[in-house]
Amino acid sequence: MTASLYRLVYYSRNHVSGDAAEFATHVDDILAKSRQNNRRDEITGALLFNAGCFAQVLEGPLEKIEATFERIQQDDRHGDVSLLALNSIAARSFPNWAMGFVGTSNGDAERFAGISASSGFDISRLSGDQIHTLLRDLTIEEEAVA
Amino acid sequence: MNVATPFTTMTTSQTVDAPSTERILENLSHPVLALNAEGNIVYANSAAEASFGGWVIGLNIRDLFPGFAPASANVAEASSLVLVTKKDVAYDATLTPLGSAQFVLDLRLSTGPQQLTIVPDLDDLTGLAKRNMFMSHLTGAINRDDSASVAVHCLDLDRFKMVNDTLGHGIGDLLLKKVAERLTGACRKGDIVARLGGDEFVVLQHEVREPADAEKLAARIVDLVGRTYVLNGHTINIGVSVGVAMQGDFTQARDILRNGDLALYEAKRAGRGRYRVFEAGMDDLLHKRREMEIDLRRALALKQFELHYQPILDLSNDTVIGFEALLRWKHPVRGNVPPLDFIALAEENGLIVKIGEWVLRTACLEAASWSDGMIVAVNVSPLQFKADTLLETVASALEKSSLSAERLEIEITEGALLDDTDNVLQTLKALRELGVKISMDDFGTGYSSLSYLQKFPFSKIKIDRTFVASANADSEAILRAVAGLGTSLGMAITAEGVETAEQLARIRGERCTHVQGYLTGRPMAPEMISSFLARPKPHQ
Structure with a gap:
C-alpha cells in the first residue's frame, strides 16, 4: 500500500539575520510551518539548527520529499543548500517530527530547550546512522564558523 | 457656537467654495493643451508639462507630435485622433474647437492597441509566455509613459543538454x-x-x-536556478548564464x-553561471569576432593557411x-594573424576540426618529401578528439x-585528456x-597532472618555454624534475x-633529449x- 520511503538530508547556511529574539521568532515560524506541512505530507524527520545553519532529515514518500525540498530551495532564508543524501530507506529513523537545537552555545541551548522537549527531540538518535552523525558534526561546525 | 454659525452659512453657498477652473485643470492627471490657429501651444497643464519634458508653451504641436496633421485642426466639432510622440508614446487625443480658431487638446495615454496585441500565447510545457507574447509585453512596457524603466534578462541554462542526454x-x-x-518565484x-x-x-x-x-x-x-534540483529521485545540478539589458x-x-x-554571450564567454550587464562596446566586440569568423570560415577555401616548420634538434x-x-594565417587585409588570435575562435565554432585536418594532410605530404627518417610533429586540438574522426583522418x-607512420608525431595538450578521458x-x-x-605538449602550464603521464605512455614530453626562459632556481628545479621524470618513464624530453x-x-x-627554439632554428x-x-x- 505505502509508497516506498525515501530519505533526504541537507544542510544550509542560515540566512536569518537579526538579533536573538528575531532569530527565535524565525525558528518558531519555520517549525510551525514544517509541522503543519509535514503532517499533511506524511513527512517525518529531524530539523537541527543553531546560529550557523539549518540541517534537516526528511523521510517520506519521494514526491512529497521532492516538493518539500523544492520549497526550501526557493526560500530566501536558506542559502548554499548542500544535499548530503537522497536514498530509499526500509524504515523511518524519526517516526515523529523532531526538532532540536544542536550547538555549543549554552544560552541558545536554554532558549530552545522547550522546542526540543515538546518535539521529543532525542540527540542520541543522531548517532545511530553515519549520515546522521555527519549531519550533527557539520551543524556544530557551521555554528563555530557563523 | 457664535463663531460657528456664520461659517456654516457660508459653506452652504455653492459658488463661493468651488475651486478655480485653472486649479482643476492643473490637477488633472492627464495632459491638456490649448492650441492657436497655427498649432502653437498657448496653454499646458502640469500633467502636460510633466509628460512632454517641461516648458512646452510656445512650442508647436508638431514639435511634440511630428505626425500631427494641420488638417485635423480645421474641424468645426470635436474629433478623436491618435497622436504619437517622438519617443513612440501613443495618446488617444480629443481635439475640441474653442472658437476664435483656438482648440483644446485632451490627451490620454493610449492603452487600447497595445492591450489588443497581447494575445495569450503560452508554452505548453511550462505555461510561460512565448516569444510573440513576450515581445508584445515588452513593446507595451517601453511605450508606457512612466518614469520607471524596464530591464530584460536573457537566460541560457548551462549543462541542460547533458541532463537531457x-x-x-x-x-x-x-x-x-x-x-x-x-524564475516566476x-x-x-x-x-x-x-x-x-x-x-x-x-x-x-x-x-x-x-x-x-x-x-x-x-x-x-x-x-536560485543554480541550486540543486531533486527530480524523480535524481539529484540534478545545472547553472544559468544571464545577460541583462536596460531600457x-x-x-x-x-x-x-x-x-x-550580447550580454548573455559575454556571460557565457566569461565562464557561464554568472550574469553580465550590457555595455556599449559589446556589440562592437561581437561584430569584430563575427567578421573574424566569416574570414576564418573561408580561409581554408581561399588557401590563406600555410604551414611553417621549426627544426627539432637531437641533443x-x-x-x-x-x-x-x-600554422600560419596570411590574411590579405589583416596580414599575419597569430594563432593565439584565431585558434580559440576556431575551437569555439568547431572550425578547428576542418583546419586541423588540413594541417595533418599538408604536413604529412610535405614531410614525405624530406630526406629519410625526418619526422614531422603536428599539433592536434582537444576538439579534434571529440569529433571522433581523428583516427580516420590520420590514417x-x-x-x-x-x-611512414613512425615519422609522424602527434602533439596533444593536457586539455585533450580533461574530458571524456x-x-x-x-x-x-x-x-x-x-x-x-x-x-x-606544453607540459608545466596546465594542471601538469602526473597521472596523465601514467595513463598513457607518451613518447615525448615537451616542457613549456616559460621554464626554459627564466633562469631562476625554481624554473631550473622544475625543468630538472620533469626531465628526470621523463627519463625514468622512458620518454624523450624536448625543451x-x-x-x-x-x-x-x-x-x-x-x-x-631535444630542443626547439630560435637559437636552433626559426620556423x-x-x-x-x-x-x-x-x-x-x-651550435655545436
Whole structure:
C-alpha cells in the first residue's frame, strides 16, 4: 500500500539575520510551518539548527520529499543548500517530527530547550546512522564558523 | 457656537467654495493643451508639462507630435485622433474647437492597441509566455509613459543538454518546469517570464529605478536556478548564464533584446553561471569576432593557411631530426594573424576540426618529401578528439602521402585528456598501434597532472618555454624534475623556446633529449627546408 520511503538530508547556511529574539521568532515560524506541512505530507524527520545553519532529515514518500525540498530551495532564508543524501530507506529513523537545537552555545541551548522537549527531540538518535552523525558534526561546525 | 454659525452659512453657498477652473485643470492627471490657429501651444497643464519634458508653451504641436496633421485642426466639432510622440508614446487625443480658431487638446495615454496585441500565447510545457507574447509585453512596457524603466534578462541554462542526454527528455522537461517555477518565484508580480524555446528563457522586469535593481534580480536568478534540483529521485545540478539589458533610450523591443543577448554571450564567454550587464562596446566586440569568423570560415577555401616548420634538434648528436608544423594565417587585409588570435575562435565554432585536418594532410605530404627518417610533429586540438574522426583522418593522411607512420608525431595538450578521458585514451592507443608517436605538449602550464603521464605512455614530453626562459632556481628545479621524470618513464624530453646559447648550455646539463627554439632554428617556409638541412651543423 505505502509508497516506498525515501530519505533526504541537507544542510544550509542560515540566512536569518537579526538579533536573538528575531532569530527565535524565525525558528518558531519555520517549525510551525514544517509541522503543519509535514503532517499533511506524511513527512517525518529531524530539523537541527543553531546560529550557523539549518540541517534537516526528511523521510517520506519521494514526491512529497521532492516538493518539500523544492520549497526550501526557493526560500530566501536558506542559502548554499548542500544535499548530503537522497536514498530509499526500509524504515523511518524519526517516526515523529523532531526538532532540536544542536550547538555549543549554552544560552541558545536554554532558549530552545522547550522546542526540543515538546518535539521529543532525542540527540542520541543522531548517532545511530553515519549520515546522521555527519549531519550533527557539520551543524556544530557551521555554528563555530557563523 | 457664535463663531460657528456664520461659517456654516457660508459653506452652504455653492459658488463661493468651488475651486478655480485653472486649479482643476492643473490637477488633472492627464495632459491638456490649448492650441492657436497655427498649432502653437498657448496653454499646458502640469500633467502636460510633466509628460512632454517641461516648458512646452510656445512650442508647436508638431514639435511634440511630428505626425500631427494641420488638417485635423480645421474641424468645426470635436474629433478623436491618435497622436504619437517622438519617443513612440501613443495618446488617444480629443481635439475640441474653442472658437476664435483656438482648440483644446485632451490627451490620454493610449492603452487600447497595445492591450489588443497581447494575445495569450503560452508554452505548453511550462505555461510561460512565448516569444510573440513576450515581445508584445515588452513593446507595451517601453511605450508606457512612466518614469520607471524596464530591464530584460536573457537566460541560457548551462549543462541542460547533458541532463537531457543522460537522464532523458522526460526528466529534461520536468527540469524545465521547475526552472520556470523558480524564475516566476524570483520575479515580482507583473514581471513577465517567457520561454523562447529549448533552454532559453527571458524575463521582463518592471519598475527598474536604477541598474542595481536589475543586477539584484540577475544575481538572484543565477543563485536560485543554480541550486540543486531533486527530480524523480535524481539529484540534478545545472547553472544559468544571464545577460541583462536596460531600457535606456531604446524605443524598440528588439534592440533591448539584442543587447540582452550580447550580454548573455559575454556571460557565457566569461565562464557561464554568472550574469553580465550590457555595455556599449559589446556589440562592437561581437561584430569584430563575427567578421573574424566569416574570414576564418573561408580561409581554408581561399588557401590563406600555410604551414611553417621549426627544426627539432637531437641533443645527443646535435642533428636536426625533424620539424614541428606550425600554422600560419596570411590574411590579405589583416596580414599575419597569430594563432593565439584565431585558434580559440576556431575551437569555439568547431572550425578547428576542418583546419586541423588540413594541417595533418599538408604536413604529412610535405614531410614525405624530406630526406629519410625526418619526422614531422603536428599539433592536434582537444576538439579534434571529440569529433571522433581523428583516427580516420590520420590514417588517410598517412596513406595519401605515403609517409611512414613512425615519422609522424602527434602533439596533444593536457586539455585533450580533461574530458571524456577514456575515449581519448582509446583513440591515442589506436593511433599508437598505427605506429604514430604521441607527445605531451606544453607540459608545466596546465594542471601538469602526473597521472596523465601514467595513463598513457607518451613518447615525448615537451616542457613549456616559460621554464626554459627564466633562469631562476625554481624554473631550473622544475625543468630538472620533469626531465628526470621523463627519463625514468622512458620518454624523450624536448625543451621549447630555446633562444640563447646560455639557455642551451643549461638544458644540456638537465637531461633534456631535444630542443626547439630560435637559437636552433626559426620556423621556416617549406621551400627553405632543403637548404637549411644542407648547411653546416650550427651550435655545436
